Amino acid sequence: MNKVKVNIKINQEYISKAVDANILLSDFLRYNLKLTGTHIGCDTSQCGSCIIMLDDKCVKSCSVLLAQCNNKNVVTVEGLGKIDKLHKVQEAFKNNHGLQCGFCTPGILFSALELSMRKNQRSEYQIRKFLDGNFCRCTGYHNIVKSIKSFLKEKDLVNEKV
Amino acid sequence: MKKFNYHTPKNLNEGYELFKSCDFPQYLAGGMTILPSIKQGLASPSDLIDLSYINEMHGITEHTNSITLGGLTTHNEVAQSNIIINKVPGLASLASEIADNAVRNKGTLGGSICNADPAADYPAALIALNAKLTTNLREIHVKDFFLDMFETSLYEGEILKNITLSKVDYSCYKKFSSQASKYAIVGVFTSVNKKKVKVSITGASNKVFLLDELDNLYLDKAKEFNLDKINFNKYDINNDINASADYRVSLIKSLIKNSLKNLTHE
Numbered sequence: 001m002n003k004v005k006v007n008i009k010i011n012q013e014y015i016s017k018a019v020d021a022n023i024l025l026s027d028f029l030r031y032n033l034k035l036t037g038t039h040i041g042c043d044t045s046q047c048g049s050c051i052i053m054l055d056d057k058c059v060k061s062c063s064v065l066l067a068q069c070n071n072k073n074v075v076t077v078e079g080l081g082k083i084d085k086l087h088k089v090q091e092a093f094k095n096n097h098g099l100q101c102g103f104c105t106p107g108i109l110f111s112a113l114e115l116s117m118r119k120n121q122r123s124e125y126q127i128r129k130f131l132d133g134n135f136c137r138c139t140g141y142h143n144i145v146k147s148i149k150s151f152l153k154e155k156d157l158v159n160e161k162v
Numbered sequence: 163m164k165k166f167n168y169h170t171p172k173n174l175n176e177g178y179e180l181f182k183s184c185d186f187p188q189y190l191a192g193g194m195t196i197l198p199s200i201k202q203g204l205a206s207p208s209d210l211i212d213l214s215y216i217n218e219m220h221g222i223t224e225h226t227n228s229i230t231l232g233g234l235t236t237h238n239e240v241a242q243s244n245i246i247i248n249k250v251p252g253l254a255s256l257a258s259e260i261a262d263n264a265v266r267n268k269g270t271l272g273g274s275i276c277n278a279d280p281a282a283d284y285p286a287a288l289i290a291l292n293a294k295l296t297t298n299l300r301e302i303h304v305k306d307f308f309l310d311m312f313e314t315s316l317y318e319g320e321i322l323k324n325i326t327l328s329k330v331d332y333s334c335y336k337k338f339s340s341q342a343s344k345y346a347i348v349g350v351f352t353s354v355n356k357k358k359v360k361v362s363i364t365g366a367s368n369k370v371f372l373l374d375e376l377d378n379l380y381l382d383k384a385k386e387f388n389l390d391k392i393n394f395n396k397y398d399i400n401n402d403i404n405a406s407a408d409y410r411v412s413l414i415k416s417l418i419k420n421s422l423k424n425l426t427h428e
């Protein structure tokens with residue numbers, strides 16, 4: 001198996017490394033970097049708990065090779081906010097009881113963030129449709145949708161001010 | 163995961179030559195089918211040849227009567243392209259209903275077509291839009307492309323470069339999907355050009371098919387056509403855990419009616 005040279009930015013840190021061709025991005029994050037906020041919930045690329053941002057787009061890190069990420073920018077949940085200074089989207093989930101066990105939450109936060117970058121996607125129906133591919137086994141989704149609505153509203157207000 | 167080598171050719175020729183020089187190579191596009199398959203032990207290539215650095219396989223171009231999409235165009239790029247939204251809205255809506263957002267950010271048009279899953283969405287659009295597929299070696303008309311489930315007329319190592327679709331006056335895709343995967347249990351693509359109809363169906367059989375009975379009928383005739391008269395036996399409709407053949411036939415009829423209903427006689 002050949003080694004592949006990758007230059008990658010993860011949560012603002014540059015990493016330059018020759019890696020095995022068969023390493024999944026999710027495994028690299030979890031086992032090599034100990035960034036265990038990215039979860040693995042399935043073997044079938046369906047659950048969405050491993051979703052991270054790759055160049056500002058949500059991808060399932062369990063289904064991307066690290067080798068495919070050369071010259072790309074990765075953000076994981078560890079790069080969003082800190083315990084004493086949460087990201088707005090995290091705050092919205094905290095305030096609206098948008099999580100119970102929290103297993104699905106990192107993936108859902110990134111879906112919420114990508115949704116917030118889209119124009120004209122604000123209705124409850126559109127939010128629920130956008131969450132196809134993010135499985136939550138606890139909340140029944142109701143408070144997740146509520147959290148995302150509140151985040152989008154706040155974001156619109158901030159945008160209006162700018 | 164199984165071990166393999168990884169390559170990044172910069173053009174079609176380099177990719178093709180690499181393919182011929184490896185033991186059991188496979189191309190990698192968005193990876194949304196091949197990587198889950200490798201993880202589950204369903205595929206074990208010796209080499210993965212990543213096509214994503216081949217520039218001529220990217221992008222969407224409009225011509226007078228047609229549109230060309232690079233094989234590497236992602237599902238979300240198709241769904242969000244202004245050209246596609248304005249000129250073939252049925253295709254934009256089809257792409258926006260494939261899988262989920264994270265899969266749509268990676269999965270590609272070319273990958274979906276080459277994989278030829280009988281429940282995939284794009285094949286229906288290709289048939290109803292008279293697609294022409296251009297590879298590194300030749301041009302293939304879509305009617306000669308899909309042979310059976312997961313089987314196409316591509317040669318070993320042949321690379322699908324781009325897909326050219328006819329512009330039509332009206333296009334629409336309606337699907338009834340599996341809730342877990344979003345794959346089509348039945349998907350119906352309807353196109354109308356110069357008042358004539360084409361209807362193709364995916365998900366229902368081992369491969370996508372054109373519904374002969376409605377083909378090239380004028381729109382008003384198609385609307386009046388009694389779908390109960392069609393003998394679906396000849397289309398070998400699937401009977402499986404997702405749906406019985408009878409249920410699929412019933413879905414086909416209602417999705418066609420729904421698609422044609424809102425069209426005027428103009």
Ligand SMILES: Cc1cc2nc3c(=O)[nH]c(=O)nc-3n(C[C@H](O)[C@H](O)[C@H](O)COP(=O)(O)OP(=O)(O)OC[C@H]3O[C@@H](n4cnc5c(N)ncnc54)[C@H](O)[C@@H]3O)c2cc1C
Pocket residue numbers: 044045046188189190191192193194195196197198213233234259260261262265268269270271272273274275276277279281282283284320321322323343344345346
């Ligand atoms: C959870 C989930 C849900 C899904 N739901 C749907 C759905 O609802 N509808 C649907 O249609 N699909 C669905 N898919 C499949 C998805 O659309 C895939 O993206 C697509 O089938 C494969 O595209 P890819 O670019 O990821 O190809 P890859 O996985 O990279 O490649 C697939 C195969 O095609 C070959 N290949 C790829 N590109 C080329 C090329 N240009 N020339 C020659 N050979 C090539 C590869 O060698 C490989 O064998 C789903 C997938 C997942 C994981």
Ligand code: FES
Pocket residue numbers: 039040041042043044045046047048049050051060061062063
């Ligand atoms: S772990 Fe389930 S989609 Fe990635």
Ligand code: FES
Pocket residue numbers: 098099100101102103104105135136137138139
């Ligand atoms: S909060 Fe437990 S899975 Fe979503």
